[in-house]
Amino acid sequence: METYFLEDNNIIEFYARVAKEYELYVPTRAPSSLKVKCEHSFILPAQDYLLKKFKDIDKKEIVFNGYRPIEPARSFFTRPKEEICEYFGRNENPPAEKPAAICGLKNCDLFSLKIQDFIFLGGDEPDRFYKARRENALIIAGDCPAFKESCFCRAFDIDPFVTEGFDFNLAPITGGYIIDVASDKARKLMPSLKSLLSSASSSQIGARELNRESVVKHLDEHLSYHKIPKKETLQKIVLGGYNSQIWTDEMRTCVECGGCIFMCDTCHCFLLYDEPNSKRKRVWDGCLYKNFMKVAGGANPLRMRYMRLRNRYLKKFDFFISNIGFQACCGCGRCIDVCPGRIDIRRILRRLHEEHKGAQNVPAH
Amino acid sequence: MYQPIEAIIEDVKQETSSIKTFILRPKSNFSFQTGQFIELTVPGLGEAPFTPSSDPAIKDRLDVTIMNVGTVTSALHGMGKGLKVGIRGPFGKGYPLDNFKGKDVLIVGGGVGLAPLRSLLYSLFSDINKFNKVVLRYGARTPDDIVYKELIPEWAKKDKVDIATTVDMGNPSWTGNVGLVTTILKEAPVDLNNAAVIVCGPPIMMKFVTLKLIELGFKPADIYLSMEKNMSCGLGKCGHCRIGKYHACKDGPVFSYEQLKDIYDIWD
Ligand code: SF4
Ligand code: SF4
Numbered sequence: 355m356e357t358y359f360l361e362d363n364n365i366i367e368f369y370a371r372v373a374k375e376y377e378l379y380v381p382t383r384a385p386s387s388l389k390v391k392c393e394h395s396f397i398l399p400a401q402d403y404l405l406k407k408f409k410d411i412d413k414k415e416i417v418f419n420g421y422r423p424i425e426p427a428r429s430f431f432t433r434p435k436e437e438i439c440e441y442f443g444r445n446e447n448p449p450a451e452k453p454a455a456i457c458g459l460k461n462c463d464l465f466s467l468k469i470q471d472f473i474f475l476g477g478d479e480p481d482r483f484y485k486a487r488r489e490n491a492l493i494i495a496g497d498c499p500a501f502k503e504s505c506f507c508r509a510f511d512i513d514p515f516v517t518e519g520f521d522f523n524l525a526p527i528t529g530g531y532i533i534d535v536a537s538d539k540a541r542k543l544m545p546s547l548k549s550l551l552s553s554a555s556s557s558q559i560g561a562r563e564l565n566r567e568s569v570v571k572h573l574d575e576h577l578s579y580h581k582i583p584k585k586e587t588l589q590k591i592v593l594g595g596y597n598s599q600i601w602t603d604e605m606r607t608c609v610e611c612g613g614c615i616f617m618c619d620t621c622h623c624f625l626l627y628d629e630p631n632s633k634r635k636r637v638w639d640g641c642l643y644k645n646f647m648k649v650a651g652g653a654n655p656l657r658m659r660y661m662r663l664r665n666r667y668l669k670k671f672d673f674f675i676s677n678i679g680f681q682a683c684c685g686c687g688r689c690i691d692v693c694p695g696r697i698d699i700r701r702i703l704r705r706l707h708e709e710h711k712g713a714q715n716v717p718a719h
Numbered sequence: 720m721y722q723p724i725e726a727i728i729e730d731v732k733q734e735t736s737s738i739k740t741f742i743l744r745p746k747s748n749f750s751f752q753t754g755q756f757i758e759l760t761v762p763g764l765g766e767a768p769f770t771p772s773s774d775p776a777i778k779d780r781l782d783v784t785i786m787n788v789g790t791v792t793s794a795l796h797g798m799g800k801g802l803k804v805g806i807r808g809p810f811g812k813g814y815p816l817d818n819f820k821g822k823d824v825l826i827v828g829g830g831v832g833l834a835p836l837r838s839l840l841y842s843l844f845s846d847i848n849k850f851n852k853v854v855l856r857y858g859a860r861t862p863d864d865i866v867y868k869e870l871i872p873e874w875a876k877k878d879k880v881d882i883a884t885t886v887d888m889g890n891p892s893w894t895g896n897v898g899l900v901t902t903i904l905k906e907a908p909v910d911l912n913n914a915a916v917i918v919c920g921p922p923i924m925m926k927f928v929t930l931k932l933i934e935l936g937f938k939p940a941d942i943y944l945s946m947e948k949n950m951s952c953g954l955g956k957c958g959h960c961r962i963g964k965y966h967a968c969k970d971g972p973v974f975s976y977e978q979l980k981d982i983y984d985i986w987d
């Protein structure tokens with residue numbers, strides 16, 4: 355991996371050159387509808403970020419996002435709704451698209467892409483749409499110099515800066531960015547980018563490390579109030595809490611809007627449906643919806659709301675841990691921000707853990 | 720992978736008042752293993768999962784026995800000869816025939832659950848010497864609800880094959896056994912210690928049959944269940960068919976009870 359320095363006033367030009375080869379998405383500020391205040395008196399930013407097409411916007415709109423954008427990373431690889439094929443005519447081929455360069459993804463997003471990859475690239479047959487987009491995409495990740503009230507990556511030992519799975523990484527320091535060039539895809543762009551970069555001095559790299567340490571420290575302190583159980587206990591507490599009253603309790607305020615499943619970075623479920631003209635579409639779907647698992651005969655394993663919430667946790671913390679060895683939750687907190695019922699995954703996990711400890715007399719960590 | 724191939728409905732056979740067998744001719748040859756499932760498309764309406772009931776050795780034809788219970792099935796029931804449907808698959812893991820070799824194979828079916836078992840029976844019959852015997856215990860709600868009425872007596876005549884049927888409720892012309900299928904399992908001439916049991920039927924029937932089998936002393940690893948889930952993609956991607964750590968479409972739909980016994984609410 356090569357490391358350079360990019361001056362502040364060169365960043366737009368850097369983007370412009372990347373945008374020659376890619377459909378570039380860049381972070382912009384988005385007015386936040388929800389101002390979740392920290393109950394533990396931390397002063398935390400409340401604004402949000404949205405990724406927009408570079409070519410469509412006034413360049414003054416572009417910012418460096420302090421933490422993840424509103425939209426989940428997966429939305430660049432499977433669309434919330436798209437046409438898959440038309441039977442028995444047009445074949446099932448991904449549309450010809452300019453490959454995407456996605457700037458502003460964070461480490462939580464990259465962690466989630468491992469789960470999406472397992473589902474859409476793995477199995478007996480990879481999903482052609484996902485594969486084409488994923489393989490062609492350029493990921494320009496970024497450090498998190500800040501975090502939101504809902505961020506809890508570190509609770510699961512995921513750092514707020516990237517270590518793998520990216521092409522470029524930007525880390526803001528005084529006067530500009532430390533930029534890592536981490537893949538052949540990124541190196542291929544170097545001839546056109548090199549003139550914008552200078553070598554990074556060891557004190558600049560040192561500054562990045564200091565920033566990283568300080569955000570980790572601050573985030574850990576914030577999370578210490580939430581008492582989120584360690585990732586090693588997740589499967590045990592969710593399975594152990596199968597018959598817990600917590601699921602029912604927590605679902606009292608759910609209005610079944612589906613926000614949490616659609617904003618989730620790791621959710622992958624979808625529905626195939628056909629239009630009268632025999633066009634087959636795929637839409638995102640999820641287990642917070644009542645008929646998700648209903649069979650034609652009428653049986654519905656998710657007929658009650660508590661079953662749906664529990665199913666979601668079983669999928670994330672039992673199914674995935676059994677199948678790939680880690681949980682399908684990256685701590686991005688999008689489900690917390692979106693939920694009109696204020697249903698909070700941090701609280702549910704903490705309650706499950708407390709109940710489990712109470713039942714098993716397991717000492718706290 | 721999500722696009723169906725074309726198949727023509729060559730014939731439709733009425734099995735009971737609510738069950739029909741559709742004989743399909745796919746546009747190109749279509750192979751499956753017994754117990755695997757397909758997604759059947761009603762053009763312009765959508766797909767639903769079914770397990771073919773025909774002999775897997777036949778490559779240019781495919782039978783699907785379907786009960787009229789939902790949107791797709793009721794549309795299918797309104798379709799006749801010559802119309803076009805779509806098929807996709809086959810998906811998942813079928814019956815592990817190799818595990819049944821040298822054993823007494825006990826097959827327990829309920830209602831329309833005999834459909835996948837018919838394809839299994841054909842596979843067993845075609846290789847009958849590899850198995851000790853084939854014992855079928857089949858239950859339906861009433862005599863009218865019995866599927867494959869004229870095939871069952873034919874099968875019963877075969878060597879090494881033992882068949883008994885029962886109905887929950889008889890009628891004046893029914894002279895056979897009356898009672899749930901669980902009541903005729905005990906007498907089944909099967910060696911507990913060298914058996915493979917295959918169960919397919921409505922969830923509630925599978926539940927009570929499985930519990931009965933365990934009570935009779937069969938081992939969880941020797942009991943195979945076809946799990947009915949809301950399969951959609953068939954490829955382990957859409958998430959609709961999860962059971963514990965499995966996707967039924969990919970890891971099933973046939974599971975041993977050993978695989979499922981520690982998972983909560985599998986019969987739901
Ligand atoms: S969850 Fe962590 S990695 Fe994700 S945006 Fe927040 S601080 Fe950054
Ligand atoms: S976001 Fe909240 S209210 Fe909406 S479905 Fe999810 S849990 Fe229910």
Ligand code: FES
Nearest residue numbers: 951953957958968
């Ligand atoms: S049917 Fe889509 S995951 Fe099983």
